[in-house]
Amino acid sequence: MAYRIVHYINQFYAGIGGEEKADHKPESREGIVGPGTAFKAAFGGEAEIVGTVICGDSCFASNLESTQAEVLELIKKFNPDAVVAGPAFNAGRYGTACGAVCEAVSKKLGIPVISGMYPENPGVDMYKKHAFIIETSDSAAGMKTAVPAMVKLLLKLLKGEEIRCPECEGYIERGIRKNMFYDKLASERCVDMFVKKMNGAPFETEYVMPVFDRVPPQPPVKDMKNAVIALVTSGGICPQGNPDHIEASSASKYGEYDITGIDDLVKGKFCTAHGGYDATYADNDADCVLPVDVLREMEKEGVFKKLHNKYYATVGNGTAVASAKRFASEIIEKLVNDGVTAVILTST
Amino acid sequence: MKLELHKIMVKRLVWGEATTVRDGVLYVNKQELISLISEDELLGKVDVDLAMPGESVRIIPVKDVVEPRWKIHGKGQVFPGLVSDVETVGSGRTLVLSGAAVVTAGKIVRFQEGIIDMSGPGAAYTPFSETCNVVLLLEPAKDGMDKHDYETACRTAGLKAAAYLARCCKSVKADKIVAYNHADIKNAMWGHPGLPKVGYIYMLQTQGLLHDTYLYGVDVKKILPTLISPLEVMDGAIVSGNCVSACDKNSTYSHQNNPVIEEMFKRHGRDFNFVGIIATNENVTLADKKRSSSYAVNLAHMLGLDGVIITEEGFGNPDADLIMNCWKAEQLGIKTALLTDEYAGQDGASQSLADSCPEGDACVTAGNANEVIVLPPMNKVIGVVEEANVIAGGWNGSLAADGGITVELQAITGSTSELGYTKLGAYTI
Numbered sequence: 001m002a003y004r005i006v007h008y009i010n011q012f013y014a015g016i017g018g019e020e021k022a023d024h025k026p027e028s029r030e031g032i033v034g035p036g037t038a039f040k041a042a043f044g045g046e047a048e049i050v051g052t053v054i055c056g057d058s059c060f061a062s063n064l065e066s067t068q069a070e071v072l073e074l075i076k077k078f079n080p081d082a083v084v085a086g087p088a089f090n091a092g093r094y095g096t097a098c099g100a101v102c103e104a105v106s107k108k109l110g111i112p113v114i115s116g117m118y119p120e121n122p123g124v125d126m127y128k129k130h131a132f133i134i135e136t137s138d139s140a141a142g143m144k145t146a147v148p149a150m151v152k153l154l155l156k157l158l159k160g161e162e163i164r165c166p167e168c169e170g171y172i173e174r175g176i177r178k179n180m181f182y183d184k185l186a187s188e189r190c191v192d193m194f195v196k197k198m199n200g201a202p203f204e205t206e207y208v209m210p211v212f213d214r215v216p217p218q219p220p221v222k223d224m225k226n227a228v229i230a231l232v233t234s235g236g237i238c239p240q241g242n243p244d245h246i247e248a249s250s251a252s253k254y255g256e257y258d259i260t261g262i263d264d265l266v267k268g269k270f271c272t273a274h275g276g277y278d279a280t281y282a283d284n285d286a287d288c289v290l291p292v293d294v295l296r297e298m299e300k301e302g303v304f305k306k307l308h309n310k311y312y313a314t315v316g317n318g319t320a321v322a323s324a325k326r327f328a329s330e331i332i333e334k335l336v337n338d339g340v341t342a343v344i345l346t347s348t
Numbered sequence: 349m350k351l352e353l354h355k356i357m358v359k360r361l362v363w364g365e366a367t368t369v370r371d372g373v374l375y376v377n378k379q380e381l382i383s384l385i386s387e388d389e390l391l392g393k394v395d396v397d398l399a400m401p402g403e404s405v406r407i408i409p410v411k412d413v414v415e416p417r418w419k420i421h422g423k424g425q426v427f428p429g430l431v432s433d434v435e436t437v438g439s440g441r442t443l444v445l446s447g448a449a450v451v452t453a454g455k456i457v458r459f460q461e462g463i464i465d466m467s468g469p470g471a472a473y474t475p476f477s478e479t480c481n482v483v484l485l486l487e488p489a490k491d492g493m494d495k496h497d498y499e500t501a502c503r504t505a506g507l508k509a510a511a512y513l514a515r516c517c518k519s520v521k522a523d524k525i526v527a528y529n530h531a532d533i534k535n536a537m538w539g540h541p542g543l544p545k546v547g548y549i550y551m552l553q554t555q556g557l558l559h560d561t562y563l564y565g566v567d568v569k570k571i572l573p574t575l576i577s578p579l580e581v582m583d584g585a586i587v588s589g590n591c592v593s594a595c596d597k598n599s600t601y602s603h604q605n606n607p608v609i610e611e612m613f614k615r616h617g618r619d620f621n622f623v624g625i626i627a628t629n630e631n632v633t634l635a636d637k638k639r640s641s642s643y644a645v646n647l648a649h650m651l652g653l654d655g656v657i658i659t660e661e662g663f664g665n666p667d668a669d670l671i672m673n674c675w676k677a678e679q680l681g682i683k684t685a686l687l688t689d690e691y692a693g694q695d696g697a698s699q700s701l702a703d704s705c706p707e708g709d710a711c712v713t714a715g716n717a718n719e720v721i722v723l724p725p726m727n728k729v730i731g732v733v734e735e736a737n738v739i740a741g742g743w744n745g746s747l748a749a750d751g752g753i754t755v756e757l758q759a760i761t762g763s764t765s766e767l768g769y770t771k772l773g774a775y776t777i
Contacts, residue, residue, distance in 0.1 A: 129697050165775060177696035177774045179715045179757070181472070186687060187607035187768025190657060190712040194685035195619045197710045198544050198655045206773055207690065207711045209704035 003047035003158050006080040007036045008071065008101045010094045011056040022093075024056030026067060028074040038143060039084060042151040047158070051078035053101075057093035064100060064252070072104040080111065082158055085131075087116030087146045088123060090138035099127025106130045112157035116146040117172070122326070124172055132157070132171040177207075221342045230308035230340040232331060234316030234324075235289035235348040236274030237265065237282065246273040246315050254314035254327045256334070259307075263296045274315045274348060282348075289346055308340050316347060349530045351579040352441045354420065354522035358448040361398040361480045367516035374448050374513070376482060384512055385484060390493065390501035395485040397730045399451075399466050401478050404727035406470075409461030409735040410761045411452045412588050413476050413601040414506045416445035418514035419583065426514075427507045427584040429565020438530075438579030443514050443522065449479040449601055450513065452506040453731045454486040460740045462594025462761030463723070463753070470723040473763040475770060476601070483730050484509055499558055503589050506600065528613060530579050533623070533651070540621040544654035547623050548612060549644055549673055550576075550586075553598070553661040554629040558591040561598075561661075563627060569636075573628035573644035578609045581625070590661075593740040595717045595757055595764040596689050598661050602762065602769050608659055608687065623651055628673070630666040641672035648682050655683035660766045663691050663717070667702040678707035685710040689764035690774055692716045694756065700774075714764040715772035717741070718756050725751030 011017055011024040013034040032040055033052040040049060053074045060067045075083060083105045085098035098115045105113040107130070116134040117124050124133055132153055136146040149170045156163060166173040182189060189206070196203035221227050238246060244255040265286035272282040272289065287293040295307045312331045316324070335343065356369050364375025378396055385394045399405045417426045422440010425432035451464065464476045471477035484505055488498045531539055552561040554569035561568045563576070564585055576585065584604055590597040609625070616622040628644040631637065648656050656677055660670040667688070674684050690700035690713050700716065729751070736747040741758030748754070757763045757772075764772060 163777060166777065171777075174777050175697065176777050177690055177692040177700060177716045178777050179719050179772060179774050181771045182773045183771070185607055185611075185768050185771055186712050186714045186765070186773060187611050189773070190608065190659075190685050190687045190768055191611040191615060193710050193712055194546075194655065194657050194683075195615060197683050197685060198546070198620060203710060205709055205711045206775070207688075207700060207713045208776075209701070209706065209708045209711065210699055211704070211706055 002043070002045060003081040004050045004079065005039070005043070005047050006075045006078045006083050007033070007039065007049050007052045008075070008083065008085040008098060009034055009052060009054055010097065011054060014052070014054040016054070022056045022058035024054070025059055026053065026055040026070045026074055028053045028077070035143060035147070038147045039151060042148050046155055047082070050080065055097065057091070057097060060097035060100065061093045068100045068104050071101055072108055075101075075105065076109065082112040082114075082154055084150060084154065085113065085115040087134070087136050087143070087150065088121060089116075089136050089140055089142060090118035090121050092122050095121035095123025096126060099123035099130070102127055102131035112154060114150050114154045114157070116150050119172055128172055128174045129176065132163070132174070134170055135172050224304050225302070227304040227342045228306045228308055228340050229295065229304055229342045229344060230335050231290055231292065231295070231311040231344055231346065233290050233311070233313045233346045235282065235313070235346055236272040236315040237270055237286045237290040237313050238273050240269055240271050242271070242273045246313070248273060248315060251315040252323060254312055254331065256310055256312055258310055259292055260309040262292060264293045265290060289348060291346070308335070308338065310338070349439050349532070349577055349579050351438055351528050351582060353444050353526045353528070353582065354441055355444045355446040355524045355526065356517060356520055357523045358445050358480050361400060361448070361482060363398070367513060369445065369517045369520050374445060374480065376513070381509060381512065384508060385505045388501050388505065390489050390497055391505065392487040392489040394487070397483045397485060399481040399483055399730060401466060401480070403466045404468075405466040406723070406726040406729045406733070407451055407453050407464040407481065407483055408729065408731045408733055409453060409739055410464050410594065411461050411502050411591065412506050413599040413761065414450045414510040415601045415604045416448050416450060416510040416513035417584060417604065418443045418511055418518055420518050424583070426511055427587060430562060430587055431504060431507045431511055434564055436580070437583035437585055438577050442583055443518055445514050445517060447480055448513065449476060449481050450506050450510045451476065451481045451483045452486060452502050453483055455488065455732065460592045460594065460597070461735065462739070463736070463755070463759050464761050465723055465726065468724055468726070470721065470760055473721070473757060473760045473770065473772065475762050475765070482509065482513065485731065495558060499589060499591060503587065507584075507587065528579055528582070530577050536621065536623045537652070540617055543617070543619070543621045545623050545652055546620040546655045546657070547648055547651060547653045548608060548625045549648065549656045549658040549677075550625050550627045551630055551658065551660050551666065551669060551673070552586065552627060553590050553592060553666065555632050555662070555665060559662070560589040562587045562589055568627070568629045569631050571629065573626055573640055573647055575647065576625050576627045578613070578625055581606055581609060586627070592662050593717070593758050594761045595741070595759070596662060596714070596766050598765065598767050599762060602765055602767050606767050607769050608657060608767055612657070620655070623653060630661065630669045632665065637669050637672055641669060641676050644673060645676040645680060645682070648677060649680050653682055657685050657687065659687040659768070663689060664702050671703040671705045671708065675705040675707045684708070685712065687712050687714070687766055687768050689714040689766055690716040691718055692774070694718045694720055712768070713774055714766055714768060714770060715757065715774050717758040717764045720754060720756055721760070723753040723755065
């Protein structure tokens with residue numbers, strides 16, 4: 001019996017259309033669509049694509065959670081043994097969608113799932129912990145090499161075979177540590193490595209230490225009288241009810257909120273979305289995390305020119321560095337475009 | 349300094365009328381051993397049991413493991429400052445019952461005690477499934493005894509038993525003699541021209557709260573980093589008093605047989621000039637961490653060392669000490685290689701260390717202590733199996749109705765030894 005595979009692809013690979021059809025709603029079709037043909041050939045009868053689930057990239061990106069659930073339901077109906085998503089190459093929204101499919105399949109169905117992406121696809125950093133993602137080239141020209149590599153690893157997963165190192169199997173390193181017994185005692189390995197390092201010979205560490213970013217502080221504001229100051233926080237301060245549904249932990253988004261005419265973040269109007277600290281005090285007086293009240297007073301005193309009428313908030317609790325970096329680059333662009341000259345960052 | 353280890357190979361344990369060793373069999377006079385250990389008024393009921401490699405036996409909870417040794421010639425006696433007088437050790441002849449071990453077990457001191465399985469999947473993870481174990485089952489004289497007093501009693505019992513077993517065999521001819529030489533500083537400086545001078549920064553767990561290690565009987569959290577000869581370590585100058593997670597606390601046995609020292613002796617004169625050891629601590633305050641790391645690294649600098657191997661004991665908080673030792677050494681031009689273990693979560697997806705520095709580019713790890721293992725039931729349990737639900741690495745429900753145990757490797761004695769006493773390691777997928 002061949003393994004039952006479901007293939008996830010976007011509207012473009014399904015032949016529905018390009019950007020103009022990117023809002024295409026999730027649908028499923030029996031059997032093979034588009035690149036599924038290449039997979040069929042590579043499976044060589046060991047596995048069979050029983051169904052294809054299709055969704056437009058914009059549709060997925062703008063309603064990530066609900067689409068993820070909807071797509072999962074469509075996949076589930078085929079009763080698959082494994083799922084293939086993509087490959088997405090360097091298509092960002094498609095990669096994110098494939099990653100989200102991988103996450104849902106791996107978490108909810110617990111069956112093998114594989115995707116293929118270019119290492120710089122944002123879907124890689126967001127979802128590599130949830131699935132094996134074969135490293136591909138940056139465009140569909142790499143389909144010919146991506147498909148056999150994806151198939152080979154997926155069959156290994158289906159057969160429960162041991163998965164070796166990323167370079168051996170061609171997948172993007174997931175950052176997951178696995179134990180193994182080496183041939184030598186750890187003491188001997190350590191002295192081996194030490195001798196190589198002493199001799200200036202090449203050696204490979206067994207654990208690459210994480211490098212924490214060190215951001216040098218900006219120089220002081222020279223002309224405070226004319227400064228336009230904005231507030232940005234990872235303390236989760238948002239309008240009452242958290243209208244953007246920023247996650248309490250591991251945030252996937254940030255909010256932009258207007259404080260025109262607001263001198264004080266009063267109880268009942270503002271609260272925190274943060275799940276990592278005792279929210280009692282912030283809910284009671286959000287100014288203790290996001291000091292709008294004090295800044296308004298200083299604005300009136302003329303200490304600086306203006307408090308920017310928008311503030312940006314996310315939740316820093318267990319939030320991936322990759323997500324935080326993405327938020328920051330987007331927020332900075334908006335602040336610069338709005339003529340902001342200085343920012344006060346508050347955490348918790 | 350020269351030390352000869354006179355090794356008698358022990359392959360089996362048998363109860364006997366007199367404690368002695370013959371043809372690879374260590375005979376143990378049970379009553380004599382119990383009487384000796386019972387001399388301590390802090391201990392209540394004392395029992396002794398035997399566990400051999402390959403048997404369907406589980407020992408739980410395990411506090412420490414000690415190798416039986418006794419000095420048969422030369423200055424001082426084993427475990428100086430604890431069960432012997434305070435005299436410099438590390439020279440002369442020391443008898444070793446190689447292949448035998450004393451395991452202290454029984455009513456728990458703290459949560460952080462371990463499991464030794466003599467067979468089955470768990471046996472592969474602990475070096476002490478391969479030793480013939482004389483297990484001391486200990487209980488405090490009374491309930492509610494001060495934990496520190498009880499720890500002292502348990503620690504002393506293990507050392508006394510180990511010394512006793514080897515002492516009883518002192519007139520037996522050794523199967524094998526291994527000699528170690530270690531030069532004094534003057535000769536070390538002249539020796540092996542052209543080879544780099546290297547040392548070993550030997551980090552000892554000293555966070556207090558029953559996380560303690562003893563050097564010549566001195567609580568190491570109270571010392572400044574100091575020099576010690578590797579030969580002194582072999583005679584039991586360093587003794588574990590630790591009640592920390594079983595996987596990466598360095599048992600007294602692994603100090604006596606420190607495999608990093610062993611390996612450095614093998615390479616001495618060939619790949620480098622092994623000058624000496626700097627013993628240092630892992631205290632809890634930032635000021636202590638700064639002081640000890642600066643002092644330890646400065647000793648290495650004063651010795652003119654070109655490189656040091658640094659081993660950690662424990663995890664989390666001591667990661668900060670490891671990292672400080674590393675970058676401070678590297679900044680003085682002293683190259684480092686680190687030996688640690690990992691806490692990457694049960695799924696292996698989290699950051700493995702609590703601190704890091706870019707200088708730590710040569711790092712060997714003894715594996716992820718959070719990885720979960722299922723230990724099938726054993727025919728015999730020595731100790732208190734219910735402790736599986738409370739020891740570090742276990743949880744409420746670890747112990748199944750059939751006697752099987754599901755735990756993190758953390759709970760297995762010596763499984764991720766940061767002295768590198770196992771072959772376990774990790775890789776990234």
